[in-house]
Amino acid sequence: MAEAAKSASNDYSIPELMTVAMARVLGEREDGKLGGVGAAAVVPMAAARLAALTTAPNLWWFCGGASGLNPTFDRLPKSSADPRAALGSTGKKNMLDVVDMGITGGWDWGFNGGLQIDMYGNINMIGIGTYPQLKVRGPGTVGTIWTGTLRRPYLYTMHHASRVLVEKCDYISGPGYISGGTSRWDKVQNTTDGPQLLFSPMAILDFDPDSKRMRLKSVHPGYSADDVQKNTGFELVMPASVPMTAAPTAEELFVLRRHVDRDGVLKNVRATIG
Amino acid sequence: MAEPRSKVVSLDEAGRMIAQHKVISLAGSHSVNSPMALIRAAIRNGATGLTIIPPVTTAIAADLMIAAGCVDTFYLSYIGFETLGFAPGFRAAVESGKLKVIEGDEPFVLLGTRAAAGGWPFIPVPAGVYDGTDLPRLNPLLKKIKDPHTGADCYAIPALHADCCILHAQECDELGNAQFWGGNNQEPDKAAAAKTVIISTERIVSIDHTRKHVDRVTLPGHKVAAVVHAPYGAHPTASPGVYGADEPHLKIYFDAVRKGETKSYLDRFVAPKTQAEYLDQVGLETLFALQENA
Numbered sequence: 001m002a003e004a005a006k007s008a009s010n011d012y013s014i015p016e017l018m019t020v021a022m023a024r025v026l027g028e029r030e031d032g033k034l035g036g037v038g039a040a041a042v043v044p045m046a047a048a049r050l051a052a053l054t055t056a057p058n059l060w061w062f063c064g065g066a067s068g069l070n071p072t073f074d075r076l077p078k079s080s081a082d083p084r085a086a087l088g089s090t091g092k093k094n095m096l097d098v099v100d101m102g103i104t105g106g107w108d109w110g111f112n113g114g115l116q117i118d119m120y121g122n123i124n125m126i127g128i129g130t131y132p133q134l135k136v137r138g139p140g141t142v143g144t145i146w147t148g149t150l151r152r153p154y155l156y157t158m159h160h161a162s163r164v165l166v167e168k169c170d171y172i173s174g175p176g177y178i179s180g181g182t183s184r185w186d187k188v189q190n191t192t193d194g195p196q197l198l199f200s201p202m203a204i205l206d207f208d209p210d211s212k213r214m215r216l217k218s219v220h221p222g223y224s225a226d227d228v229q230k231n232t233g234f235e236l237v238m239p240a241s242v243p244m245t246a247a248p249t250a251e252e253l254f255v256l257r258r259h260v261d262r263d264g265v266l267k268n269v270r271a272t273i274g
Numbered sequence: 275m276a277e278p279r280s281k282v283v284s285l286d287e288a289g290r291m292i293a294q295h296k297v298i299s300l301a302g303s304h305s306v307n308s309p310m311a312l313i314r315a316a317i318r319n320g321a322t323g324l325t326i327i328p329p330v331t332t333a334i335a336a337d338l339m340i341a342a343g344c345v346d347t348f349y350l351s352y353i354g355f356e357t358l359g360f361a362p363g364f365r366a367a368v369e370s371g372k373l374k375v376i377e378g379d380e381p382f383v384l385l386g387t388r389a390a391a392g393g394w395p396f397i398p399v400p401a402g403v404y405d406g407t408d409l410p411r412l413n414p415l416l417k418k419i420k421d422p423h424t425g426a427d428c429y430a431i432p433a434l435h436a437d438c439c440i441l442h443a444q445e446c447d448e449l450g451n452a453q454f455w456g457g458n459n460q461e462p463d464k465a466a467a468a469k470t471v472i473i474s475t476e477r478i479v480s481i482d483h484t485r486k487h488v489d490r491v492t493l494p495g496h497k498v499a500a501v502v503h504a505p506y507g508a509h510p511t512a513s514p515g516v517y518g519a520d521e522p523h524l525k526i527y528f529d530a531v532r533k534g535e536t537k538s539y540l541d542r543f544v545a546p547k548t549q550a551e552y553l554d555q556v557g558l559e560t561l562f563a564l565q566e567n568a
Binding site: 039040042065066067078079081082083084086092093094095096098099102103125126127131132133134135136137138139140141142143144145146148149171172173174175178184187188189269270 | 303304305306330331350351352353354356357360361364365368369370371374375377378379380381384385388399400402403404405406407408409412455456457458459460463512514515518519567568
């Protein structure tokens with residue numbers, strides 16, 4: 001690897017574009033619903049904060065390690081475990097609440113990433129190679145297990161590459177559509193919908209309604225559908241025409257930079273292609 | 275009239291106490307509120323063959339003990355340095371076959387601790403929580419059982435008991451009544467699930483101070499065996515409300531271990547015998563600046 005992902009424009013960074021794209025989706029689909037972001041998740045954290053200020057004023061969101069609900073920070077911390085990530089919260093959840101709600105299906109939406117993400121939206125945080133002496137030891141499953149109980153899991157990665165987006169995960173720590181079709185619901189609670197979208201530095205992807213295989217939904221400015229396919233480790237379902245992800249508007253960037261990320265953290269978050 | 279006995283001991287004495295145990299548990303999250311001074315003291319005092327039960331997310335706290343060669347077995351939920359990358363000591367130890375990992379996750383570590391805290395032999399969770407994953411295949415401690423009431427399949431998460439729980443508090447009195455600011459409250463169960471508890475603290479406060487702020491006392495001190503006064507005792511992790519995480523220092527650690535230069539880090543930052551000598555190594559300018567990011 002790893003060429004740093006570049007925006008087609010000097011006007012915004014790729015993590016800023018991803019943040020805005022996520023915030024729009026939260027507005028379209030999750031306003032009034034309760035969800036959360038994990039700890040090493042600076043982009044989804046910024047997106048939830050931006051959505052609460054713009055597209056989803058009724059959003060309920062839980063901010064990972066610092067455990068605040070609906071925090072109102074304007075200086076985006078790099079980690080949701082940073083105590084400053086709980087600034088201005090309207091409530092807190094302790095870790096036992098988080099786990100209780102994970103098991104009972106209390107979370108409407110959430111963002112998860114992985115060391116590997118496969119064509120059916122399964123996530124691997126365990127590792128690559130033969131267990132136990134893995135070739136690449138991953139950081140551990142942590143809360144990715146909840147992709148099996150979240151009503152609508154959203155996936156993201158900051159690295160769009162064939163080694164990350166693989167045909168089949170070496171291990172599954174967060175269930176997506178397992179082996180496609182209806183196989184997910186043989187394993188997990190049938191009250192959940194499975195992964196909705198994947199946000200990457202190159203594109204937004206969704207899943208074919210029947211086969212549950214990953215499908216290209218829109219390509220970020222500066223990249224083509226072919227670029228996306230070349231950097232993906234399996235054949236994507238390819239619609240006849242693939243639209244471009246709408247670039248952030250001046251107003252979206254204004255709110256993001258003045259009220260969510262005054263220190264410009266999202267300008268320096270690492271995003272890579274290949 | 276009689277006075278209660280103070281539990282305050284030196285950092286070195288606490289290190290000796292910790293090193294006598296085998297199963298050590300920790301709280302804190304990621305790079306926040308890890309009991310780093312106690313960990314360094316335990317390493318100096320020859321802690322070896324340890325089993326670590328960490329919080330659901332950890333970074334340098336567990337990684338330093340692993341990199342220093344003190345750990346045999348690690349209960350995993352998540353260990354990593356977030357934006358810096360994978361935990362280098364952990365990764366090297368697993369990939370070279372030196373560390374046994376119990377492949378857990380958030381509910382495994384948290385509910386296992388809850389079970390031990392409450393005296394429950396195990397906690398069952400619906401099979402659907404794990405059936406879509408490889409964890410039951412990789413973790414033999416996740417045993418499938420039948421719900422005796424409904425016949426439904428469940429997985430039994432075993433009670434995770436510790437010998438000694440080590441914690442860093444923002445304020446603590448000499449009897450061990452402790453305040454943990456920030457975080458997500460993993461400390462009380464971690465303490466209850468351990469035979470003994472050792473606390474380091476930014477400030478040792480008077481018992482009158484505890485009485486005045488009793489609604490902020492997270493952990494009553496009855497189970498606490500020792501209290502250590504360790505200003506900046508969470509450094510290089512953050513101490514909520516007191517100082518932020520020292521990101522450049524975390525990077526120094528991360529780079530040293532990744533390059534196989536763990537010894538140079540240990541010589542410089544773990545070898546100093548007192549907290550004052552350690553803080554000399556870090557430097558006052560750095561320590562003052564970290565207060566701005568609390």
